[in-house]
Amino acid sequence: MNLNATIFSAPIFSRNTGFRSTAARTSVALGALVLLAALSGCAPADSGSSASPAATAEASSADCAGVAVVVDFGLLDAATITECVDATKAIPASETLATTGTTTEGSVEYGDAIVCRVNDRPAADETVVVEGQESFTESCASMPPAYAYWALWVKATPDAEWEYAQEGIGTLEVEPGQSVGLVYTTGTETPTPGS
The missing domain is CATH 2.170.130.30 (Ferric Hydroxamate Uptake Protein; Chain A, domain 1)
Structure with a gap:
């Protein structure tokens, strides 16, 4: 999986620290994908x-x-x-x-x-x-x-x-x-x- 793909390059804003780094954005995006994958198939x-x-x-x-x-x-x-x-x-x-x-x-x-x-x-x-x-x-x-x-x-x-x-x-x-x-x-x- 290419974690540097365009889909993950949108800036993420933190109220306390301003815009996050590329590594932080990638980590947040990866975390969201892991959460979505873990939840898949949960709907009855x-x-x-x-x-x-x-x-x-x-x-x-x-x-x-x-x-x-x-x-x-x-x-x-x-x-x-x-x-x-x-x-x-x-x-x-x-x-x-x-x-x-x-x-x-x-x-x-x-x-x-x-x-x-x-x-x-x-x-x-x-x-x-x-x-x-x-x-x-x-x-x-x-x-x-x-x-x-x-x-x-x-x-x-x-x-x-x-x-x-x-x-x-x-x-x-x-x-x-x-x-x-x-x-x-x-x-x-x-x-x-x-x-």
């Missing part, structure tokens, strides 16, 4: 339907000879996308999403190293409300808040666990038999695609 699956989105996502990735794609909009109130993209060799994750009709938008500061919007959600004029947090409208100028963002996930094989992608959507490549997922993650839990 939706038990209100006969087949949960997680079961649907798992079934589609097991049956997919190409690359399975799962896009979970979370509280953004849009239908989950679960599709299989034909692939016989490694292809860019962005291409797999585009093949399903899914569009992504990065941020002004970080480009496609992060995902700011998926299918125009959250919209530029949409107020995002997360319980216990300050409501906001996503501008896509920089990093989204830590309590409301698009998380990029990958799964190495149909029976593997979902893992956070180690690179952005602009450079990530996936191979046949793998899965790529996007989840609009809110609050302190980090649900995996389809959970």
Whole structure:
């Protein structure tokens, strides 16, 4: 993992000491990633339907000879996308999403190293409300808040666990038999695609 990637170069401000050093920013970013990884999979699956989105996502990735794609909009109130993209060799994750009709938008500061919007959600004029947090409208100028963002996930094989992608959507490549997922993650839990 490249800890000096652009995604970690944003200044972090401390009320007592001013702006932190690059090493401090890297440590804070690494700590946040470790916390997010530790919390992944903590969200309960939706038990209100006969087949949960997680079961649907798992079934589609097991049956997919190409690359399975799962896009979970979370509280953004849009239908989950679960599709299989034909692939016989490694292809860019962005291409797999585009093949399903899914569009992504990065941020002004970080480009496609992060995902700011998926299918125009959250919209530029949409107020995002997360319980216990300050409501906001996503501008896509920089990093989204830590309590409301698009998380990029990958799964190495149909029976593997979902893992956070180690690179952005602009450079990530996936191979046949793998899965790529996007989840609009809110609050302190980090649900995996389809959970």
